[in-house]
Amino acid sequence: MYQYIIKRVLLTIPTLFGAAALVFLLMRLIPGDICLVRLGGGGASFDPKALIACHAEIGVDRPMIVQFLDFIWGICRFDFGTSMWSGKPVSTEILARLPISLEIALLATSVAVSIAIPLGAISALKQNTWIDVFVRIFAIGGIATPSFWLGIVSVLLVLDITGWATGTPWMPPIDYVPIWKDPIRNLEMAILPAITVGYRYAAVSMRMTRSAMLEVMREDYIRTARAKGLINKIIINRHALKNALLPVVTLIGIEFAFLIGGLVVTEQVFNLNGVGRLFVQAVQNQDYTLTQALVMLTVAIFVFTNLVVDLLYGWLDPRIRFA
Amino acid sequence: MRRLLFGFGLALALPAVAAEAPKRGGTLTYMIPADSPPSFDGHRETTYATVHATAPFYSVLIRINPDNPSSSDDFVCDLCTAMPKPTDEGKIWTFKIRDDAKWHDGSKLTADDVATSWAYIVHPPVGVLSAREGTYTMVDTVTAPDANTVVFKLKFATDAFLPALADAYSYIYKADILRKDPHWYEKNIMGSGPFKFTEYESGQAIRGVRNPDYYHKGLPYLDGFTAIFAPKESTRVDAIRADRAAIEFRGLPPSAVEQLKKADGDRIEVQTSDWNCADVLTLNHKRKPFDDVRVRRALALAIDQWHGAPALSKVANVRTVGGVVFPGSPLAPTNAELEKIAGFWPDIDKSRAEARRLLKEAGAENLSFELISRNTDQPFKYIANWVIDEWSKIGLKVSQKVVPTGPWMDAMRTGQYEAISEANCQSVVNPLLDVQKFLPGNVSAQNYNGYEDQIQVDLYNRMLREQDPAKQRALMREFDTYTLDTAAHTMVTLWWYRIIPYQSYVKGWKISPSQYINQDLATIWLDK
Numbered sequence: 001m002y003q004y005i006i007k008r009v010l011l012t013i014p015t016l017f018g019a020a021a022l023v024f025l026l027m028r029l030i031p032g033d034i035c036l037v038r039l040g041g042g043g044a045s046f047d048p049k050a051l052i053a054c055h056a057e058i059g060v061d062r063p064m065i066v067q068f069l070d071f072i073w074g075i076c077r078f079d080f081g082t083s084m085w086s087g088k089p090v091s092t093e094i095l096a097r098l099p100i101s102l103e104i105a106l107l108a109t110s111v112a113v114s115i116a117i118p119l120g121a122i123s124a125l126k127q128n129t130w131i132d133v134f135v136r137i138f139a140i141g142g143i144a145t146p147s148f149w150l151g152i153v154s155v156l157l158v159l160d161i162t163g164w165a166t167g168t169p170w171m172p173p174i175d176y177v178p179i180w181k182d183p184i185r186n187l188e189m190a191i192l193p194a195i196t197v198g199y200r201y202a203a204v205s206m207r208m209t210r211s212a213m214l215e216v217m218r219e220d221y222i223r224t225a226r227a228k229g230l231i232n233k234i235i236i237n238r239h240a241l242k243n244a245l246l247p248v249v250t251l252i253g254i255e256f257a258f259l260i261g262g263l264v265v266t267e268q269v270f271n272l273n274g275v276g277r278l279f280v281q282a283v284q285n286q287d288y289t290l291t292q293a294l295v296m297l298t299v300a301i302f303v304f305t306n307l308v309v310d311l312l313y314g315w316l317d318p319r320i321r322f323a
Numbered sequence: 324m325r326r327l328l329f330g331f332g333l334a335l336a337l338p339a340v341a342a343e344a345p346k347r348g349g350t351l352t353y354m355i356p357a358d359s360p361p362s363f364d365g366h367r368e369t370t371y372a373t374v375h376a377t378a379p380f381y382s383v384l385i386r387i388n389p390d391n392p393s394s395s396d397d398f399v400c401d402l403c404t405a406m407p408k409p410t411d412e413g414k415i416w417t418f419k420i421r422d423d424a425k426w427h428d429g430s431k432l433t434a435d436d437v438a439t440s441w442a443y444i445v446h447p448p449v450g451v452l453s454a455r456e457g458t459y460t461m462v463d464t465v466t467a468p469d470a471n472t473v474v475f476k477l478k479f480a481t482d483a484f485l486p487a488l489a490d491a492y493s494y495i496y497k498a499d500i501l502r503k504d505p506h507w508y509e510k511n512i513m514g515s516g517p518f519k520f521t522e523y524e525s526g527q528a529i530r531g532v533r534n535p536d537y538y539h540k541g542l543p544y545l546d547g548f549t550a551i552f553a554p555k556e557s558t559r560v561d562a563i564r565a566d567r568a569a570i571e572f573r574g575l576p577p578s579a580v581e582q583l584k585k586a587d588g589d590r591i592e593v594q595t596s597d598w599n600c601a602d603v604l605t606l607n608h609k610r611k612p613f614d615d616v617r618v619r620r621a622l623a624l625a626i627d628q629w630h631g632a633p634a635l636s637k638v639a640n641v642r643t644v645g646g647v648v649f650p651g652s653p654l655a656p657t658n659a660e661l662e663k664i665a666g667f668w669p670d671i672d673k674s675r676a677e678a679r680r681l682l683k684e685a686g687a688e689n690l691s692f693e694l695i696s697r698n699t700d701q702p703f704k705y706i707a708n709w710v711i712d713e714w715s716k717i718g719l720k721v722s723q724k725v726v727p728t729g730p731w732m733d734a735m736r737t738g739q740y741e742a743i744s745e746a747n748c749q750s751v752v753n754p755l756l757d758v759q760k761f762l763p764g765n766v767s768a769q770n771y772n773g774y775e776d777q778i779q780v781d782l783y784n785r786m787l788r789e790q791d792p793a794k795q796r797a798l799m800r801e802f803d804t805y806t807l808d809t810a811a812h813t814m815v816t817l818w819w820y821r822i823i824p825y826q827s828y829v830k831g832w833k834i835s836p837s838q839y840i841n842q843d844l845a846t847i848w849l850d851k
Contacts, residue, residue, distance in 0.1 A: 032729030038361050039369055039454060040732050046369050047457035048768035054452055085361050087509055096525040155561055171565040174558060175528050175551045271558045273527040281358045286729045
């Protein structure tokens with residue numbers, strides 16, 4: 001098992017290097033540069049000398065190979081440099097946004113898991129009944145509905161309902177307060193995005209749970225368990241569900257990793273100052289250093305999540321653990 | 324300097340505020356409709372996100388009268404004691420600096436601070452970036468002969484100087500800090516303005532509290548403010564409705580304002596103003612057939628501005644038909660004058676017939692080309708869709724390519740375009756400098772048409788130095804006609820329109836023709 005983990009960790013090195021080279025080149029293929037966006041993006045006029053000074057200041061006037069080597073050397077030292085946009089260390093910029101993204105991802109995952117696994121299992125166990133049909137419609141609805149649309153509609157609904165009921169329209173706060181400072185205000189802000197994101201996430205996981213459960217319930221060992229007289233509850237909880245969860249765990253892991261930096265639109269809809277919004281800003285502003293760092297962070301999160309999922313496989317399936 | 328005040332129809336739009344006595348206290352929460360600015364340094368940035376976030380912390384030398392911000396020449400002192408009269412035939416401006424102004428760290432603000440800040444704006448040292456250095460080409464030196472006097476010596480006298488001096492980004496910084504580290508103000512805030520900086524949450528919000536030592540006694544009225552960065556329009560509309568924030572100071576489109584008024588009409592006030600931002604259609608003179616003045620003129624003649632304006636104003640932040648000068652300015656054309664210029668003829672059938680004739684004569688009857696537009700709804704996409712439809716009426720086939728800001732700017736600067744939709748957005752109404760955008764690229768870095776024209780440059784230089792109002796106006800009329808008609812170098816379509824809806828308890832703020840000015844919040848109070 002240890003050898004397996006070491007092998008997996010070592011494999012991340014070429015993955016990270018490939019991602020680094022790719023993002024470095026792709027960013028520079030986009031026409032324009034950060035100084036143009038910074039000085040003229042607002043529509044205002046600027047002095048041409050300012051453009052030259054800006055290029056020199058952020059180092060984009062150096063040869064590209066020098067910039068690339070600088071970037072790679074930075075990665076080797078875990079130093080991603082400073083944001084070309086704000087001039088602050090990239091780590092500071094990302095760490096300021098990580099808590100809200102992490103919180104939404106965790107809450108959305110909790111919402112998804114608490115809905116998907118029980119409903120998916122029930123749907124499989126009550127196959128072709130009205131319960132199954134209802135759960136499937138609920139799941140397809142979640143997959144078909146874009147989170148950003150659901151977000152916009154949910155805010156408008158909350159505004160209209162509270163306005164009608166109390167005379168004073170209410171919506172979640174638009175500025176983030178950490179949970180340790182003001183838990184109620186924090187949850188007021190986080191709960192609606194967590195539900196809207198979690199619904200789609202739950203829908204996908206629910207369908208996966210259902211199909212995995214249906215497959216497992218037809219396995220020989222379930223038939224054997226029934227034949228030897230085990231009660232249904234033990235068969236489902238101990239034998240069926242645990243085995244059916246293998247693909248579901250993979251899906252949850254991948255979705256969780258995606259949520260850390262992938263809540264691009266949802267973060268905009270709810271004005272969440274998260275990593276996804278930072279990602280969009282970095283690309284729009286053509287902030288090479290920040291975009292590169294965010295891509296590397298996303299790659300690292302995916303690699304790490306996949307590693308955790310593999311370890312969970314070992315816990316869920318002894319055959320993997322003892323192999 | 325003439326003191327012609329013009330209201331741009333503003334009086335009708337302003338809520339009744341005159342009779343109310345200001346109340347003290349409270350915290351104003353407002354939104355900045357952008358992502359966080361690159362830095363806090365007003366001298367180096369051009370985005371309104373910087374000025375909306377940091378103007379409350381700083382003083383300036385002079386400014387547009389906060390009680391009359393729609394004016395183009397009602398300038399008042401902020402740090403000076405009285406508006407001076409120039410000497411040496413308009414080339415020497417001597418400002419006396421008030422001696423009761425203090426920095427937020429408690430130290431005294433002196434003339435040296437003012438002169439050093441201005442010297443950094445006008446002639447930045449190597450390695451220091453000043454976005455508006457080119458605006459101050461008329462300034463020779465800025466000095467502080469004593470602790471209370473600042474002297475601006477100009478290379479030539481011009482009416483453009485005083486409005487340029489009232490620029491909202493020209494914060495006064497502490498000279499000691501600037502000399503020690505000219506980049507300090509990019510990441511730090513320490514001013515002498517009505518509010519003291521308390522907190523910045525990267526990418527999310529900035530906060531300030533009342534400066535008890537503010538030199539304008541009795542101001543500010545607020546205890547503090549919180550500014551939240553909220554780039555998405557729907558969030559801002561919802562937030563005003565739910566009173567998560569009281570106002571945003573850039574502007575919302577008519578549909579959003581309608582939505583707010585419909586939902587909470589009695590709690591929402593609206594102020595409107597013409598905006599010192601003109602939509603500009605730029606043709607690449609280096610690409611055929613746009614090197615032919617007949618083709619450029621035909622394209623202008625095909626657009627029905629007089630009928631397009633009222634229709635577009637229902638959906639987009641545009642309203643007024645105008646030439647190169649801000650409508651309502653004393654230098655702007657009257658409608659009768661404008662109607663003589665190609666693209667503004669009142670009879671659109673006659674105009675389009677002439678356009679077809681010119682295209683035929685130029686051999687460009689079935690012309691097809693691409694118009695590059697910026698991926699910003701308001702108002703770029705609306706304008707682009709409209710003009711494409713207008714051009715189709717004379718048989719042109721024009722496609723639209725919508726690109727993000729970076730590639731959009733790159734296309735203009737590298738000349739990789741046929742036609743592009745852009746804007747000329749300026750601060751304090753200062754037509755003599757604002758029209759620099761329309762000068763050839765070898766003179767004005769803001770011009771991307773790709774032509775050279777000494778006749779136009781000479782005309783401009785005469786106008787810049789002319790101080791007789793009547794002669795100056797005549798020269799500007801000549802410049803307008805030459806630029807848009809005779810040489811048809813560019814096309815000005817519609818002028819933008821600023822619409823600010825806000826919670827009715829916000830008092831004491833008056834709209835101006837620019838989102839950059841009157842943003843120090845000192846006169847705002849909350850009627851709660």
